């Protein structure tokens with residue numbers, strides 16, 4: 001297999017129910033990863049353009065499901081199944097879905113923000 005232009009690391013980390021941070025798995029990340037793989041393949045992008053991989057915690061749990069896009073080095077957050085077609089089409093154009101790209105403040109855990117206030 002050739003090296004793809006991009007790798008999308010989908011956090012599928014799971015934590016026990018009731019954990020304050022929650023987890024991407026609890027917010028539907030496993031289905032997002034599966035749909036991403038399927039739709040990249042269906043769109044003809046899986047061979048050379050992009051590969052969807054599973055990842056453990058990316059440390060942005062509070063805005064999960066989280067996806068790290070490399071080598072572009074940006075993160076998507078709050079991704080739902082409904083967002084997957086838009087992500088795939090953006091990849092086909094070499095673009096990103098700006099509304100899903102995490103902003104600098106999204107990387108700060110909410111409890112840390114409260115401490116700073």
Ligand code: FES
Pocket residue numbers: 011012013014022023024025056057058059060061062064065066
């Ligand atoms: S559980 Fe997915 S980023 Fe932490």
